[in-house]
Amino acid sequence: MQRIETDVVIVGAGASGLTAATELVKAGRDVVVLEARDRVGGRLWTGDVDGAMLEIGGQWVSPDQDALIETLDELGLETYERYREGRNVYIAEDGERRLFEGEIFPVPAQTEGEIVGLIEKLDQLVAEIDPEAPWAHPRAKELDEISFAEWLGTQTDDEEAKLNIGMFIAGAMLTKPTHAFSALQALLMAASAGSFSNLVDADFILDKRVVGGLQQVPIRLAERLGDAVKLGQPVRTIRWNPEAPEAGVTVISDSFEVHAQQVVLALAPILYDRISYEPPLPRLQHQMHQHVSMGFVIKVHAVYETPFWREQGLSGTAFSPYELSHEAYDNTNHGDTRGTLVGFVSDEAADEVFRLSAEERRERILESLSHYYGEQAKHPVVYYESDWGSEEWTRGAYAASFDMGGLARYGADLRTPVGPIRFACSDMAGKGYQHVDGAIRMGRLVASQALEALET
Numbered sequence: 244m245q246r247i248e249t250d251v252v253i254v255g256a257g258a259s260g261l262t263a264a265t266e267l268v269k270a271g272r273d274v275v276v277l278e279a280r281d282r283v284g285g286r287l288w289t290g291d292v293d294g295a296m297l298e299i300g301g302q303w304v305s306p307d308q309d310a311l312i313e314t315l316d317e318l319g320l321e322t323y324e325r326y327r328e329g330r331n332v333y334i335a336e337d338g339e340r341r342l343f344e345g346e347i348f349p350v351p352a353q354t355e356g357e358i359v360g361l362i363e364k365l366d367q368l369v370a371e372i373d374p375e376a377p378w379a380h381p382r383a384k385e386l387d388e389i390s391f392a393e394w395l396g397t398q399t400d401d402e403e404a405k406l407n408i409g410m411f412i413a414g415a416m417l418t419k420p421t422h423a424f425s426a427l428q429a430l431l432m433a434a435s436a437g438s439f440s441n442l443v444d445a446d447f448i449l450d451k452r453v454v455g456g457l458q459q460v461p462i463r464l465a466e467r468l469g470d471a472v473k474l475g476q477p478v479r480t481i482r483w484n485p486e487a488p489e490a491g492v493t494v495i496s497d498s499f500e501v502h503a504q505q506v507v508l509a510l511a512p513i514l515y516d517r518i519s520y521e522p523p524l525p526r527l528q529h530q531m532h533q534h535v536s537m538g539f540v541i542k543v544h545a546v547y548e549t550p551f552w553r554e555q556g557l558s559g560t561a562f563s564p565y566e567l568s569h570e571a572y573d574n575t576n577h578g579d580t581r582g583t584l585v586g587f588v589s590d591e592a593a594d595e596v597f598r599l600s601a602e603e604r605r606e607r608i609l610e611s612l613s614h615y616y617g618e619q620a621k622h623p624v625v626y627y628e629s630d631w632g633s634e635e636w637t638r639g640a641y642a643a644s645f646d647m648g649g650l651a652r653y654g655a656d657l658r659t660p661v662g663p664i665r666f667a668c669s670d671m672a673g674k675g676y677q678h679v680d681g682a683i684r685m686g687r688l689v690a691s692q693a694l695e696a697l698e699t
């Protein structure tokens with residue numbers, strides 16, 4: 244066991260932890276970053292699968308994500324636009340494939356009216372929500388006691404309108420079924436992206452990608468931090484003395500015992516209980532952390548010799564609340580001659596296909612993609628399913644959210660430090676919630692708070 248003295252220990256080398264470490268170093272402080280995995284990036288991971296470069300985790304950047312955009316500029320990383328020329332595909336309940344342009348799906352006029360009305364209503368409500376403090380809304384408790392599914396039911400009887408509006412928040416964002424999270428949680432998700440209209444607009448929310456992959460962000464941040472980043476070091480124990488907080492904190496991983504003044508837990512809140520705390524965390528944290536859970540989605544990558552759908556005049560953007568893969572996009576890499584499609588299979592649908600054999604699952608998913616793009620979609624040259632549910636140090640995708648009632652009850656407490664222990668993660672961000680932008684914001688915030696604490 245090697246002993247190290249430093250100012251701040253950061254647990255987790257994702258975007259959040261590495262941003263916190265970078266800010267502290269900029270302010271002249273010493274840091275040690277302990278990372279459980281043998282790589283940096285956490286939920287950002289660019290892999291080479293059978294010769295194809297795939298972004299297994301997060302990848303898209305939207306124009307409102309200024310903390311992320313500033314970081315990309317600072318690191319000299321270039322972006323490129325998602326391919327979006329041509330018409331989008333929508334599949335109706337009866338399986339009919341309809342082509343369309345713009346954001347509103349080609350549904351019957353009555354349903355379209357309901358969808359437009361719901362978007363307006365949600366935009367109004369979202370405008371009242373402060374993403375940094377959704378619990379402060381005067382109707383927060385009431386909105387947190389009703390599931391998003393029930394709330395949609397109070398607004399319209401149109402099943403197709405409910406399914407589509409539900410999909411933008413449920414399958415596409417929180418990756419939980421609409422009955423499993425509250426209306427308040429849905430409003431936070433939209434408020435964190437500026438408006439509900441922004442979530443509906445794929446050209447906004449899935450605007451750009453980074454040349455070489457978004458994992459370049461943590462990789463470059465870690466390069467600058469050099470030896471301070473220790474890989475393969477799951478933190479097992481955090482020890483401090485509440486009677487003598489000035490004595491600091493000891494953080495123990497498999498090979499290191501690091502003594503510091505402050506520790507930042509920069510990991511998904513659902514993983515806090517993998518660490519032993521001496522003394523144990525307070526009652527509030529014990530309770531609160533049980534009300535946060537990960538969503539679940541399979542990100543499916545299918546690479547073809549050419550982006551064949553473009554020849555059919557298709558943008559690659561496809562949606563259907565009735566399909567196994569409820570959304571799919573052209574995900575061809577910058578400068579690549581091959582074409583890549585990315586599809587998503589969310590929450591209960593993901594559970595269902597993980598009960599099948601790998602071959603059956605692949606067949607079912609490719610069948611779904613073929614409904615959007617035709618028979619050719621069934622024959623990729625590379626096929627890969629990102630399965631974050633099996634990742635010990637993540638346990639789901641994309642991120643964590645509160646269960647029914649949890650946001651109003653505990654939201655305000657999630658970031659509150661416990662003695663020298665501070666918390667930072669995309670899953671507790673306001674703006675940029677559940678996104679890399681939010682991870683960076685939380686990293687910056689916790690670094691400034693740790694600096695303040697070090698100076699007093």
Ligand code: FAD
Binds near residue numbers: 254284299303677682
């Ligand atoms: P993490 O990335 O989870 O980092 C936490 C780190 O802590 C990990 O490296 C983990 O290994 C480590 N760790 C955990 N426990 C311990 C321990 N005990 N000791 C030491 N280390 C530990 N966001 C976007 O902005 N755009 C997207 O397009 C997008 N798409 C996504 C697609 C997928 C499939 C997934 C999974 C996520 C996506 N996201 C996207 C979300 C985004 O990737 C995350 O919000 C963000 O990367 C989280 O960063 P973080 O630093 O807060 O947490």
